[in-house]
Amino acid sequence: MTSTAQELHPAPVLEPGRTILELRGLEKRYPGTHALKPVNLAFKSGEIHAIVGENGAGKSTLIKLLTGVMPRTSGEVIWEGQPAALATPHEAMALGINAVHQEVVLCRHLTVAANMFLGEENSRFGILQQRAMVKEAQKIIDDLGFDLPAHVTLGDLTIGQQQLIAAARATVRGTKFLIFDEPTAYLTRKEADQLFTLIRRLKTEGVTIIYISHRMEEVFELADRVSVLRDGTLVGTRNIAETNDAELVKMMINRSIEQIYHKEHFTPGAAILESRNLSGKGFENVSMTVRAGEIVGLYGLIGAGRSEFVTTLYGRHRKSAGQILWEGKPVQINSEHDAIKLGMALAPESRRDQGLCLNLSVGLNLNLPIYKRISNNLLISNAQERTQADRQIADLRIKTPTRSALASSLSGGNQQKIVIGKWLAHGARLFIFDEPTVGVDVGTKAEIYRLFSVLLSKGAGIILISSYLPEVYELADTLHVFRRGKLVATHGFRTADHEEILTQALAEKQEKLGGQT
Amino acid sequence: MSTEAIAAEKPKRNYNALFGLTLLALLVLLWVILSLSTSSFASANNISNLLRQGSMIAILAVGQTFVIITGGIDLSVGAVVGFATVIAAMLINAGVPVFLAILITLLVGVAIGLFHGFGIVKMGLPPFIITLATLTSLRGIGLLMTNGNSISINNDAFQEFSRNSFLGVPNLFWMVILVGIPAYIFLHHSRWGRYLFSVGSNAEASRLSGVNVQRTIYMAYTLSGLCAAFVGVLLASRIGIGNPTQAEGWELQAIASSVIGGTSLFGAVGSVHGPLLGAFILATINNGANLLNVNAFWQRIITGALIIIIVYFDGLRRRGGK
Numbered sequence: 001m002t003s004t005a006q007e008l009h010p011a012p013v014l015e016p017g018r019t020i021l022e023l024r025g026l027e028k029r030y031p032g033t034h035a036l037k038p039v040n041l042a043f044k045s046g047e048i049h050a051i052v053g054e055n056g057a058g059k060s061t062l063i064k065l066l067t068g069v070m071p072r073t074s075g076e077v078i079w080e081g082q083p084a085a086l087a088t089p090h091e092a093m094a095l096g097i098n099a100v101h102q103e104v105v106l107c108r109h110l111t112v113a114a115n116m117f118l119g120e121e122n123s124r125f126g127i128l129q130q131r132a133m134v135k136e137a138q139k140i141i142d143d144l145g146f147d148l149p150a151h152v153t154l155g156d157l158t159i160g161q162q163q164l165i166a167a168a169r170a171t172v173r174g175t176k177f178l179i180f181d182e183p184t185a186y187l188t189r190k191e192a193d194q195l196f197t198l199i200r201r202l203k204t205e206g207v208t209i210i211y212i213s214h215r216m217e218e219v220f221e222l223a224d225r226v227s228v229l230r231d232g233t234l235v236g237t238r239n240i241a242e243t244n245d246a247e248l249v250k251m252m253i254n255r256s257i258e259q260i261y262h263k264e265h266f267t268p269g270a271a272i273l274e275s276r277n278l279s280g281k282g283f284e285n286v287s288m289t290v291r292a293g294e295i296v297g298l299y300g301l302i303g304a305g306r307s308e309f310v311t312t313l314y315g316r317h318r319k320s321a322g323q324i325l326w327e328g329k330p331v332q333i334n335s336e337h338d339a340i341k342l343g344m345a346l347a348p349e350s351r352r353d354q355g356l357c358l359n360l361s362v363g364l365n366l367n368l369p370i371y372k373r374i375s376n377n378l379l380i381s382n383a384q385e386r387t388q389a390d391r392q393i394a395d396l397r398i399k400t401p402t403r404s405a406l407a408s409s410l411s412g413g414n415q416q417k418i419v420i421g422k423w424l425a426h427g428a429r430l431f432i433f434d435e436p437t438v439g440v441d442v443g444t445k446a447e448i449y450r451l452f453s454v455l456l457s458k459g460a461g462i463i464l465i466s467s468y469l470p471e472v473y474e475l476a477d478t479l480h481v482f483r484r485g486k487l488v489a490t491h492g493f494r495t496a497d498h499e500e501i502l503t504q505a506l507a508e509k510q511e512k513l514g515g516q517t
Numbered sequence: 518m519s520t521e522a523i524a525a526e527k528p529k530r531n532y533n534a535l536f537g538l539t540l541l542a543l544l545v546l547l548w549v550i551l552s553l554s555t556s557s558f559a560s561a562n563n564i565s566n567l568l569r570q571g572s573m574i575a576i577l578a579v580g581q582t583f584v585i586i587t588g589g590i591d592l593s594v595g596a597v598v599g600f601a602t603v604i605a606a607m608l609i610n611a612g613v614p615v616f617l618a619i620l621i622t623l624l625v626g627v628a629i630g631l632f633h634g635f636g637i638v639k640m641g642l643p644p645f646i647i648t649l650a651t652l653t654s655l656r657g658i659g660l661l662m663t664n665g666n667s668i669s670i671n672n673d674a675f676q677e678f679s680r681n682s683f684l685g686v687p688n689l690f691w692m693v694i695l696v697g698i699p700a701y702i703f704l705h706h707s708r709w710g711r712y713l714f715s716v717g718s719n720a721e722a723s724r725l726s727g728v729n730v731q732r733t734i735y736m737a738y739t740l741s742g743l744c745a746a747f748v749g750v751l752l753a754s755r756i757g758i759g760n761p762t763q764a765e766g767w768e769l770q771a772i773a774s775s776v777i778g779g780t781s782l783f784g785a786v787g788s789v790h791g792p793l794l795g796a797f798i799l800a801t802i803n804n805g806a807n808l809l810n811v812n813a814f815w816q817r818i819i820t821g822a823l824i825i826i827i828v829y830f831d832g833l834r835r836r837g838g839k
Binding site (some may be wrong): 122292335340341346348354355356357358359360367369371372373379382424 | 704706707708711712715721723726727729784
């Protein structure tokens with residue numbers, strides 16, 4: 001595969017095509033989750049190797065193992081013929097393994113030059129050679145063809161420019177193996193092109209590139225080979241010339257879904273919530289209805305505006321235009337408090353940051369929204385506090401030794417159940433689930449889906465946000481596709497196929513290209 | 518409730534109770550050692566004195582604990598105590614009835630607490646900064662008001678209160694009980710207490726659960742200010758003067774008492790009985806060191822070492838317990 005590169009660039013630093021890194025049965029288990037099942041894979045020097053897969057497929061676990069951020073559970077990593085422990089990030093860097101992350105992990109308050117040389121400062125007699133470093137950094141940046149100044153504060157650059165600096169930084173450190181994790185998520189087309197130029201150039205120098213992306217067209221534009229991960233398993237590796245979009249998508253999402261997705265159909269009742277031409281930060285002109293007994297799925301890429309839309313419904317952000325109707329009546333929702341009073345419940349995307357008080361007891365978490373109800377003006381009724389918590393624990397089969405156990409000691413799925421349980425107790429009618437099964441194993445997923453049916457049977461409506469297509473596809477009675485802040489398509493239960501929906505969600509790129517050139 | 522549910526409650530209760538008992542045992546142990554090694558420790562006079570010494574820090578520590586549970590810190594309490602002695606002294610000397618003077622002083626404490634809440638919630642200042650700012654400026658305002666002089670309080674009844682006892686127990690210690698019992702009920706048996714914990718654990722999750730986070734923060738600092746002003750009244754009664762430089766460094770003693778009593782500076786962990794015991798352990802060490810003629814400088818070193826030891830072992834056990 002690397003033969004073209006060899007012909008075009010006659011003087012590679014490393015011999016291309018040689019195996020530089022080999023994974024033998026590399027495996028990672030977390031308590032309750034098998035994040036990466038034994039993977040055997042060999043990376044060649046001077047290749048661009050794309051890794052694709054849905055969220056939770058094990059991509060980030062693989063990166064963390066390769067960069068020494070996390071220890072592996074078992075298996076071997078062979079680096080240039082020698083077994084490598086990869087126990088610390090430092091060890092990985094010393095070998096020449098670097099990563100450029102989706103989020104920029106640099107010091108925003110320091111200058112571009114200071115960031116480029118962070119940890120390897122140029123100093124004489126203990127005094128930093130600031131001017132020399134700026135000069136050198138500028139030379140590197142210019143060489144790479146980025147039109148950026150080296151003396152400014154990093155935080156003054158756009159996120160995309162910062163990403164380019166992060167990439168430039170990774171190239172100056174004797175890197176032989178460079179991992180890009182969704183690098184173009186925040187880049188404009190022009191910046192992405194600059195990055196691709198850099199990646200191709202690194203390839204000619206014999207650097208191995210791991211390119212992780214959701215965007216199929218980038219994979220086909222750049223990669224020599226592509227590996228597909230699904231549910232922690234390496235499904236297969238293909239030469240890019242011998243595969244196509246449809247095959248990769250199929251490899252990514254094909255699974256025995258019937259066992260997991262438990263779907264009961266209820267006759268939808270009256271409308272609970274209606275959004276009419278709602279606009280706000282990150283989305284515009286969205287109209288939809290959620291009725292009792294139905295699941296409304298919102299599908300789209302991260303950043304497509306789905307989360308922004310629901311947090312606006314929930315009173316977190318102000319709407320800029322449009323109308324919200326609750327049970328047929330127009331309402332003003334100015335705060336979460338208003339939304340909760342109406343009967344909305346939000347199970348947020350980030351359980352750890354937004355959903356739970358982790359270092360407090362399960363019982364307190366379950367009762368948090370209802371303390372007003374289970375206390376008189378002054379005192380909490382201890383008996384009610386206990387019965388309410390125990391009832392939710394029993395109803396939802398939350399696996400916890402006692403209601404006094406700390407929420408942090410529970411598994412991800414059981415934590416998710418606490419989030420649901422606290423709203424059940426509160427008697428909410430509309431449940432918003434934002435990525436409810438991220439980081440949750442298959443068994444718990446199935447249990448969470450069963451909970452959806454329980455909620456629906458009680459006359460509730462559900463908004464389900466997911467970036468995992470099979471999830472919304474198999475569960476949603478109505479499926480709305482979001483792209484760049486707009487609702488671009490609406491389907492009924494299984495009325496469209498995966499490819500069609502994926503295309504609608506991904507079409508962004510072509511649009512962007514057309515718009516900018 | 519079924520017996521099962523009662524059994525289920527055990528682990529956490531046990532842990533809290535165990536830690537409380539450990540502190541109590543430590544306190545009793547100190548008392549036994551001091552009774553045996555000095556002739557004067559066990560005297561009624563000395564015990565009363567010890568209770569008086571510990572009482573004021575204990576009340577400060579309770580207010581401080583509310584703030585620390587929310588994940589904040591109140592550095593101003595010592596300055597508020599000094600400032601409150603000035604307010605109380607001036608009002609009483611101006612002929613304001615004592616009960617009214619006390620009430621106004623307490624309201625000043627409330628106002629200072631509300632100001633802290635305002636700075637944190639509305640201006641977005643870190644608790645450390647806003648309370649540090651009041652710490653220095655309150656001392657300054659007090660000095661301006663008094664021209665740097667002490668104000669002698671000319672009201673004997675007011676001063677006698679702190680010297681007298683009721684049922685053989687110093688009045689000042691009764692004040693600890695007067696504050697401690699409502700504080701206990703508030704923290705452990707009211708929803709506002711639960712909200713203090715939940716905000717300290719995860720403010721965002723609490724907000725999304727409908728908890729009024731801003732009001733909770735206002736409440737914590739207001740209660741701390743109120744406790745501090747109350748201590749100011751007690752101190753004015755005890756020393757008979759109003760002086761803005763009094764109670765220097767008491768905020769650190771209050772924080773130390775709270776931490777020794779098991780409060781986590783990261784928030785969401787704490788109790789009322791812990792800081793109370795912590796305050797009396799500190800008072801006992803100081804008292805004992807005096808009686809044993811230990812160099813006063815050593816007392817500070819011992820206090821520091823004790824903080825490190827207790828917090829270290831508590832942290833070990835918390836981690837090990839998981």
